[in-house]
């Protein structure tokens with residue numbers, strides 16, 4: 001890897017700048033499902049052209065180009081499929097607008113604008129200075145490049161307020177991470193009233209389709225799709241956390257027909273676990289601006305002289321291989337770059353929650369652990385109920401001592417037994433919450449979010465600890481550090497079971513109280529970072545009553561997520577399908593639970609439940625005390641089958657063959673990173689009128705290689721061949737033979753030779 005620096009206040013002062021700086025990081029990527037066409041071995045680079053004043057960020061199959069125009073504005077020039085190295089980039093030219101109502105400042109697609117001058121489009125940053133002046137006009141000052149990172153400094157035309165815009169392009173996927181740092185170099189404090197991380201600009205077009213993910217508790221990850229029209233779509237959480245009502249992810253596809261594989265798709269996701277907002281605005285020119293970061297709702301952040309405010313990262317990517325290609329890029333980016341590294345394949349886990357509820361005990365947990373171990377489970381997790389006076393959800397949160405009635409000898413005997421059975425041990429915690437009925441709350445009623453003298457709204461009989469407070473941060477870190485130091489714990493399920501209410505911070509100075517939205521999340525991240533540093537072997541799952549805190553911010557500290565409390569295997573197909581638009585199956589825990597399932601009272605076979613959960617990272621949450629010998633035999637066989645393909649399922653390239661949304665059929669295929677196998681799952685809701693299951697045309701195979709078909713579960717049609725070329729399986733397809741209700745099939749195509 002070569003690296004160079006260029007850091008000047010003005011351009012063109014030295015030899016390298018006059019030549020244009022070329023910094024190149026060579027990234028060779030694996031041949032296989034992720035490569036996208038002719039550019040697959042091209043180098044990743046950030047180049048500055050001093051004559052045209054353009055910055056060209058390039059990696060994988062993506063070019064992202066911006067430039068400084070004659071007004072000193074930072075203008076978006078191109079974002080899309082990688083250009084040829086010889087392709088010229090015209091210098092940035094402001095758009096003059098078409099009438100006196102369309103001033104150039106609004107007509108010109110800009111990367112990051114302050115609210116000031118004649119701006120009427122959504123500003124990225126809005127500031128009130130202490131003299132009441134609210135005019136902020138940012139102009140380009142300088143840049144610096146380090147490897148695949150670019151920093152551009154903008155400054156107000158008269159005040160010493162600067163914004164450092166950061167860009168980082170990922171060598172393997174071309175995903176660009178953008179953020180901004182607002183710096184107060186004036187002599188007086190000022191208030192940031194709103195700041196986003198970045199604006200992404202898309203060219204004028206009349207047939208954009210927008211996708212985003214909405215949901216609710218036990219019904220997360222619904223994929224929404226609608227055409228973009230002039231006007232604005234706002235995706236937002238005002239809950240204090242990411243939320244499940246809408247996830248901070250979007251994809252915009254060019255073309256009227258939704259397409260998995262061939263269209264141009266721009267996508268993005270915010271790395272922030274607090275309140276957030278993404279605005280997707282199509283203007284009068286049919287151009288699209290996507291602006292995201294902290295929600296301006298109830299936002300204010302005071303910056304004393306010398307202080308700065310950093311925005312979250314807003315990640316953006318491009319795929320010319322449809323929304324399927326977009327997901328595959330995101331999956332790879334998450335696994336290889338976002339989550340803590342080096343990451344491991346997810347172990348098969350058992351969790352006692354659905355079996356025991358709060359009724360946990362040493363003997364009961366050990367009995368379940370023995371049965372789980374006999375299935376080949378690798379991690380045993382004790383869920384809620386092990387601490388404080390926790391008999392149900394009315395009491396105990398905040399009191400993180402081991403309950404002496406349930407575990408008179410502490411956790412050690414249970415942990416030792418779990419280890420002796422060949423598994424590692426995990427534990428449920430909900431560190432950010434407190435029940436009013438707890439010793440902690442009785443001692444520190446001022447530690448929760450609240451407005452003085454106002455009611456404190458409870459959710460699940462609990463209140464939210466104000467993690468922004470240094471004493472609360474110290475308490476939460478302290479008890480977790482002690483728990484992990486005193487017990488041999490390999491895994492924490494980190495839960496978070498309500499939204500904020502009355503988000504006051506009475507102990508803070510008046511003009512800093514709204515900073516709670518930022519400082520809470522910063523402290524959450526810092527606790528997680530410190531825990532990971534001091535307990536590097538501990539893995540953590542992000543759970544929020546299911547999937548209400550899944551985002552690229554929390555994923556920097558998490559190894560996996562719990563996507564939904566809904567474990568109905570049929571509902572899960574839709575939930576899991578939606579989840580994978582934004583997040584990798586390698587992060588997605590999926591448990592096999594009891595039948596009939598508590599959610600819909602639906603009965604399904606154990607095989608069907610396993611095959612539904614095997615689409616992600618397999619877990620078991622059933623009450624094993626009720627399983628028959630036959631159930632254990634099936635479970636053991638399927639756990640072994642899963643282990644044989646889990647690397648492909650968790651880390652391979654996912655192709656959606658049939659979407660479960662509104663269909664009685666569903667099917668997915670995962671192709672191993674090295675291409676040696678493809679794993680296919682197919683699901684039938686109910687046969688109707690004797691119609692056959694639709695033919696499955698496989699994707700992402702090597703057309704010339706020979707693959708042999710292994711049916712692991714379910715049936716394929718009589719007469720299906722056993723060996724054929726990739727072309728054959730992609731063109732002729734596979735006919736699965738499923739007739740009945742809630743049936744599934746699982747087969748593997750194994751490539752012969754290298």
Ligand code: GLA
Nearest residue numbers: 353383384543544545546565
């Ligand atoms: C949340 C989680 C569940 C379980 C319970 C325990 O609802 O999503 O999986 O851990 O809390 O109280």
